[in-house]
Amino acid sequence: MGRNAGVGGGARLELSAGTWDPPVALGESISVQGACLTVSGIRGDALCFDVLAETLARTNLGAKPIGARLNLERAMRTGDFIGGHFVTGHVDGRSGVAAIGRAGGDRVLKLKCGTNLQAGIVMKGSVAIDGISLTIAGLSEDTFEVRIIPFTWENTSLADLREGDTVNVETDLIGKHVQRYLERTAAPGPRALTMKRLRDAGF
Numbered sequence: 001m002g003r004n005a006g007v008g009g010g011a012r013l014e015l016s017a018g019t020w021d022p023p024v025a026l027g028e029s030i031s032v033q034g035a036c037l038t039v040s041g042i043r044g045d046a047l048c049f050d051v052l053a054e055t056l057a058r059t060n061l062g063a064k065p066i067g068a069r070l071n072l073e074r075a076m077r078t079g080d081f082i083g084g085h086f087v088t089g090h091v092d093g094r095s096g097v098a099a100i101g102r103a104g105g106d107r108v109l110k111l112k113c114g115t116n117l118q119a120g121i122v123m124k125g126s127v128a129i130d131g132i133s134l135t136i137a138g139l140s141e142d143t144f145e146v147r148i149i150p151f152t153w154e155n156t157s158l159a160d161l162r163e164g165d166t167v168n169v170e171t172d173l174i175g176k177h178v179q180r181y182l183e184r185t186a187a188p189g190p191r192a193l194t195m196k197r198l199r200d201a202g203f
Helices: 054-058 150-154 173-186 196-201
Strands: 002-008 012-016 029-031 033-043 046-050 072-074 093-103 104-114 127-129 132-139 141-147 168-173
Touching: 029 046, 033 054, 046 054, 104 132, 104 150, 104 168, 127 141
Parallel strands: none
Antiparallel strands: 002 012, 012 046, 029 033, 029 072, 033 046, 093 104, 093 168, 104 141, 127 132, 127 168, 132 141
């Protein structure tokens, strides 16, 4: 994790990020709270990022106070071990924390689910919360739940959450492609799914 050292004029974010092995290079992509940002400056152990207005509007980065802990992760390289679901760093929106509970030793986060996210939230599906790959464990009309094991809770910024805070949400990449395909095939026009197209395809 890193710590927010400030968002300066022109939306420049500076993080106290500690030592990395191998060292971070200029131009490298780093996930910051689940948002893919490009390293535009390095000062000692501090990493600097230029943040677009769209990124500030779609994520919780602009609301983080100086000194806040932030989740950092390097981009995966070809040949790396894949230990979770695919996360692109393209945040789909924010969710409010409705409740924080316990289930045995685990924490349970109940998050509000806006209409912009509902199509990508499915039971037992994957979701990234502030850049952390999690599984949806509960679902209602306007909320969803994720469970966090003690190790993840203690070693990420999730432990700093309070009810009413917002988190960055990225829905499952494969699910988004399926959703887009279904929208295109259902829409009127030459690509619409019709009985004739089904017959022509042998169904």
